[in-house]
Amino acid sequence: MNLSQIKSGQKAVVTKVHGDVFALKLFEMGVLPGEQVELENIAPFGDPIAIRVGESKLCLRLEDAAHIEIELSEWKD
Amino acid sequence: MERLITVALVGNPNCGKTSLFNALTGLNQKVSNFPGTTVEKKMGQTMLTDKVKLQIIDLPGTYSLYPKSADELVTYEILRNKSETNFPDLVIFIADASNLKRNLLLYTQVCDLGVPSILALNMMDVAERRGIEYRLPDLEQALGVKVVPINARKRTGITELKQELINHLPQSHVSYFNLNRLNQDMLLELSAATDKRNHYAALQYSINAKDFITEKSARIKGIFDRYQFNIRQFLEDEVFERYHLIDEAVKASRVKPKDNLRKSLTKKVDAILTHRFYGIGIFLLLMFLIFQAVFSWSTYPMDLVEMGFSLLTEYVKTTLPAGVLNDLLVQGILAGLSGVIVFLPQIIVLFFFIAILEDIGYMARVGFIMDKVMRPFGMNGKSIVPLIGGMACAVPSIMASRSIENKRERLITILVIPLMSCSARLPVYALLISMFIPDTAVWGPFNIHGLVLMFMYLIGFIAALLSAWVFKNFIKQNNQQNYFLMELPGYKMPLASNLLITLYEKAGAFVFGAGKIIIAVSVILWVLASTGPKDKMNAVTLKYQTEMARMSDAEKNEAIIGGITLKQNADFLEASYAGQFGKFIEPAIRPLGFDWKIGIALLTSLAAREVFVGTMSTIYSVSGADDNLDSIREAMQREQNPHTQKPTYTLATVFSLLIFYAFALQCMSTVAIVKKETGGTKWALIQFIYLTVLAYGSSFFIYQIFG
Numbered sequence: 001m002n003l004s005q006i007k008s009g010q011k012a013v014v015t016k017v018h019g020d021v022f023a024l025k026l027f028e029m030g031v032l033p034g035e036q037v038e039l040e041n042i043a044p045f046g047d048p049i050a051i052r053v054g055e056s057k058l059c060l061r062l063e064d065a066a067h068i069e070i071e072l073s074e075w076k077d
Numbered sequence: 078m079e080r081l082i083t084v085a086l087v088g089n090p091n092c093g094k095t096s097l098f099n100a101l102t103g104l105n106q107k108v109s110n111f112p113g114t115t116v117e118k119k120m121g122q123t124m125l126t127d128k129v130k131l132q133i134i135d136l137p138g139t140y141s142l143y144p145k146s147a148d149e150l151v152t153y154e155i156l157r158n159k160s161e162t163n164f165p166d167l168v169i170f171i172a173d174a175s176n177l178k179r180n181l182l183l184y185t186q187v188c189d190l191g192v193p194s195i196l197a198l199n200m201m202d203v204a205e206r207r208g209i210e211y212r213l214p215d216l217e218q219a220l221g222v223k224v225v226p227i228n229a230r231k232r233t234g235i236t237e238l239k240q241e242l243i244n245h246l247p248q249s250h251v252s253y254f255n256l257n258r259l260n261q262d263m264l265l266e267l268s269a270a271t272d273k274r275n276h277y278a279a280l281q282y283s284i285n286a287k288d289f290i291t292e293k294s295a296r297i298k299g300i301f302d303r304y305q306f307n308i309r310q311f312l313e314d315e316v317f318e319r320y321h322l323i324d325e326a327v328k329a330s331r332v333k334p335k336d337n338l339r340k341s342l343t344k345k346v347d348a349i350l351t352h353r354f355y356g357i358g359i360f361l362l363l364m365f366l367i368f369q370a371v372f373s374w375s376t377y378p379m380d381l382v383e384m385g386f387s388l389l390t391e392y393v394k395t396t397l398p399a400g401v402l403n404d405l406l407v408q409g410i411l412a413g414l415s416g417v418i419v420f421l422p423q424i425i426v427l428f429f430f431i432a433i434l435e436d437i438g439y440m441a442r443v444g445f446i447m448d449k450v451m452r453p454f455g456m457n458g459k460s461i462v463p464l465i466g467g468m469a470c471a472v473p474s475i476m477a478s479r480s481i482e483n484k485r486e487r488l489i490t491i492l493v494i495p496l497m498s499c500s501a502r503l504p505v506y507a508l509l510i511s512m513f514i515p516d517t518a519v520w521g522p523f524n525i526h527g528l529v530l531m532f533m534y535l536i537g538f539i540a541a542l543l544s545a546w547v548f549k550n551f552i553k554q555n556n557q558q559n560y561f562l563m564e565l566p567g568y569k570m571p572l573a574s575n576l577l578i579t580l581y582e583k584a585g586a587f588v589f590g591a592g593k594i595i596i597a598v599s600v601i602l603w604v605l606a607s608t609g610p611k612d613k614m615n616a617v618t619l620k621y622q623t624e625m626a627r628m629s630d631a632e633k634n635e636a637i638i639g640g641i642t643l644k645q646n647a648d649f650l651e652a653s654y655a656g657q658f659g660k661f662i663e664p665a666i667r668p669l670g671f672d673w674k675i676g677i678a679l680l681t682s683l684a685a686r687e688v689f690v691g692t693m694s695t696i697y698s699v700s701g702a703d704d705n706l707d708s709i710r711e712a713m714q715r716e717q718n719p720h721t722q723k724p725t726y727t728l729a730t731v732f733s734l735l736i737f738y739a740f741a742l743q744c745m746s747t748v749a750i751v752k753k754e755t756g757g758t759k760w761a762l763i764q765f766i767y768l769t770v771l772a773y774g775s776s777f778f779i780y781q782i783f784g
Contacts (some may be wrong), residue, residue, distance in 0.1 A: 020309055021145060022560045027316040028140040029564070030179040040344050044353045045449035048458075050565055055176040055207070057343060057565040059445045061452075064560045 001072065003037065003051070003065035011038045012070035019067050026068070030054050037070065082125070083132045084242070085155060085165035087187055089180050090138030091438075091566040092173040093199040096229035098135040099578050106578075118151075125239055134163055140179075142186045142281060143312065146482045156192055157282060159274065167242070168194040171229070174211065175204035175567070181220075181323045182316065185253040188222075189277045195245060196224045197238055202231075203567065210332035219326035221251040230572050253322055254315060256280070263304040270296050284308055343567050350442050360446055363439075364465060367430045371423050371469050371500075378422035386415035404607060405600065412691070413599025413684055414592065420470055423500055424587050425580055427469045431462060431477065432579040436571045440480075444563060454542050455549025457483060457561055460490040464541065467497030468534065471747045473587055475754055483561070489548045491751060492764050495742050496541035498534045501686040505738050506533055508690055511710055512731050537739050540771070598684040598745045602655070606681065609653035617648045650695055655680055669737065669773065670730035670780040672718070682743040689738070729783035733776040741772035 006012055014035050017023040031037070031053050040057060041050040050059040088094045098106070102121025119135040136155060137148035144150040155163050168187055172180035177198075188194055204210065217224045225241050227234030256264060256276050268279040270293065271286070283297045287308075301308065349355050390411050397403045434440045440462065448458030459481045466474030471494050478494070481487035498506075510529050518525040608614070621641070625633060650656050659676030666676055678692040690709065697712035716725040742748065742765050752761040 022562075024143065024309075024312055024316070025140070025145055025560075025562060027313065028143075028179075028182060029562070030176075032317065032320065041347045041351045041445075043351060043445050043449060044356050045446075047449045048445060048561065050347065050351070050445060052344070054178060055209075056179060057347075057567075059441075059561075059563050059565055061448065061561050064562065 001070055003068040003070050004062040006039045006070065008039055008042065010072060011036060012072045014068060015071055016069040017067060022064065022067060029058060030056050036073065080129045081132055082129060082167065083134065083163060083165045084167050084169055085134045085136050086171060087136050087152065087168050088138060088171035089140055089173065089183060091564060092138065092171045092180060093229040094135060094138060094171050096572065096575060097171055097197065097199070097227065098133060099574055100229055100232045100235050101133055104578065104581065125242060134165065139183065141183055142190065143285060153285065156187060156190055157278065165192065168192050169197055170194050171197045171199050174198045174201045175207055175209055178320065178323055178327055182319050185319050185323065189252050189254050190281065191275050191278055194222065195241060196222050198224055198226045199229050201226050202228060208334040211330045212332060215330035216326065219329045254319055260304050263300060263306060266300050267297065270300065346568055347442070351446055356446055360443065367427065367465065370426050370430065375422040375426050379419055382419050382422065383415065386411065405603060409600045409603030410596055413596050418588065420500060421584060421588065423469045424473055425584055427466055428473065428580055428583045429576065431466065432576050433571050436569065436575055438566045438568045441563060441565050445565060448561060454545040455486060455489045456545055457481065457486045460486065463490055463494055464497055467494040467499060470499050471495045471744065472750050473583060475750050476586065485552050485554055488552060488755065488760065489545050491754060492548055492760065493541040493545045495744065495747050495768060496537050496544060496740065498537040498739060502738055504687045505689045506530055506735065508710060509731050509735050512713060512726055513728055533735065533739055540740060602681050602684050606650060606653050606655040609657065613652035614649065617645065617652050621645045647696055650677065668780065669776040670733045670784060672725055675734065683745055686738060686743050727784065729780050732783055733780040736779050737772045737776040740768055740775055742768035
């Protein structure tokens with residue numbers, strides 16, 4: 001499953017990020033394998049999406065989100 | 078002796094860097110460009126003690142020292158290059174306490190580069206509200222660095238920060254990331270080839286520089302290849318390792334979070350502001366509000382500016398002895414200047430809204446909401462703000478497009494901004510529309526004049542989207558950075574001092590940046606319009622002299638009342654170089670339905686489009702100058718074609734002229750700013766040509782259909 005398939009309110013764990021510059025940029029912005037992500041908002045026209053990762057909120061297009069593999073989960077705490 | 082210490086402010090975007098910069102320097106700051114780039118360089122000064130002066134540089138926010146945009150590259154270059162004049166003696170690293178982990182990633186990189194740093198922990202209040210608290214002594218110990226808590230927006234902790242600067246100059250630095258795992262021979266070779274400061278600096282430089290096309294980069298590549306060094310893997314390992322180190326430091330110093338925390342407001346606010354219906358509604362409402370503010374509320378201060386200028390013009394005109402200097406000042410410089418300054422209120426109002434929306438964090442949401450709409454046209458969500466700004470003035474809007482990281486999307490945005498109908502076109506539209514529709518005509522509850530005006534704005538917007546779509550198919554995508562990734566910062570209350578400083582800076586940039594060009598163009602045009610081939614000019618003088626000589630005194634008085642001086646001025650204009658130019662281009666513009674008189678106006682409009690109105694009033698020798706739209710209109714309506722004896726301004730000509738003014742790039746300030754922002758003549762030239770072709774083609778088409 002990848003991040004573009006996540007549904008509103010769902011939480012997941014990042015397992016792998018594909019791509020070179022894009023992946024590194026995501027790592028630098030705190031989106032790392034093992035981090036938990038949550039879908040917070042969807043833009044009015046259905047794309048892009050806004051996710052919460054740790055203490056940051058990022059938005060990205062669905063086509064980019066498809067490069068991020070995730071596994072659905074529940075918050076641990 | 079006074080000592081000067083250079084301090085750089087470094088941090089992630091949205092960490093409060095600019096607020097701290099403003100708190101430290103106030104209005105004592107200067108904005109320029111980093112050499113060779115269009116990235117803004119903000120510098121300011123403050124006295125640390127009687128003996129020590131601080132020179133502070135606000136570096137663009139970045140997430141790491143492996144730059145991915147022009148802004149980030151600047152930050153890296155300044156921190157990397159010891160021989161750089163702005164190389165800091167010390168870095169104040171600003172970290173957002175509510176997002177410490179990610180912020181510290183960059184911090185550890187800066188330390189490892191070997192630049193002495195001090196850590197300012199900002200937004201402790203925001204963090205506390207989210208239940209995040211740190212024991213600062215533990216954090217200091219874990220990181221091995223002095224930590225100063227500050228609140229840049231409330232301006233607390235600034236004195237302590239300054240005190241810390243005094244105590245810790247020069248500061249020894251710590252290092253975090255261990256390079257022992259790598260082949261030491263390779264590091265030695267890289268250091269020898271590049272940066273001898275330390276191995277990390279050398280490796281980092283090598284990775285960033287390997288793709289440049291220089292002799293050095295070829296050597297670097299050779300070294301990497303020989304040791305079979307996997308850069309992608311190393312970069313990933315580096316980030317993970319740093320996060321691991323940071324995690325431990327953060328865990329060791331974090332106060333255990335209390336239960337029942339207030340959930341962050343951001344999610345709730347975003348649920349409304351980016352909502353499918355409310356979100357779009359609020360966005361449209363805000364845009365409407367800005368539109369209203371720019372176009373109706375700004376008219377009062379604009380009237381004041383105009384009044385001030387006409388008083389000044391009158392004063393200069395009557396005080397200075399008549400002659401060339403008087404004419405140059407009045408008709409050249411003052412006329413040109415007032416054409417610029419009159420837009421200042423609109424620009425201040427526009428930037429006031431943009432700055433406030435930026436400061437509270439809404440602008441990022443606009444990008445989020447509109448991205449999908451702009452994408453098919455090769456732009457992204459962040460393009461919408463400069464496009465809207467284009468309706469006030471293209472010049473500051475093109476500067477505002479800097480926030481778009483993707484180079485291609487930014488370029489496309491810049492290329493189409495001038496198609497948005499700017500306020501300089503407003504007086505031209507008003508004059509032309511009133512030629513075929515009386516101001517008073519209504520259609521139901523609507524004023525038809527207003528509807529046609531709105532239609533002109535719509536045409537501009539549609540043309541901008543279509544042109545963007547065309548450019549999208551021509552400009553190549555840089556596939557390395559073909560992504561849209563944006564942080565949505567937490568909402569904040571707007572800060573008056575930040576707003577005022579931004580406005581002060583934008584207004585200054587507009588007046589001094591665009592002002593210079595407009596004055597130069599105005600002076601050139603004035604020379605062209607007031608001088609001409611000697612024989613032709615003399616002929617005009619002679620004609621009126623003989624005419625006046627034939628008259629009796631009573632007839633002379635009558636002639637003066639009847640506007641003989643105005644007629645003489647019109648004849649002079651016809652004989653001038655500008656007039657010659659109009660006649661010269663007449664064959665080219667005749668298919669558009671324009672005569673040589675309009676040709677003159679097209680030329681003078683290059684200073685600023687609204688000069689069209691003034692030129693028309695001169696050509697048709699209408700007294701009362703600019704404001705007297707009605708009399709210009711009547712004179713234009715009376716005008717007949719000397720060959721056909723039919724009115725010059727047929728519906729077809731007026732439509733054609735309207736479209737021409739909607740599309741043509743008759744603004745030298747825009748050309749100059751585009752040249753500056755795109756870093757060369759190429760795109761400014763392409764833009765000028767495509768807009769001219771578009772304007773000419775559309776006008777031709779319109780005239781042939783209606784004519």
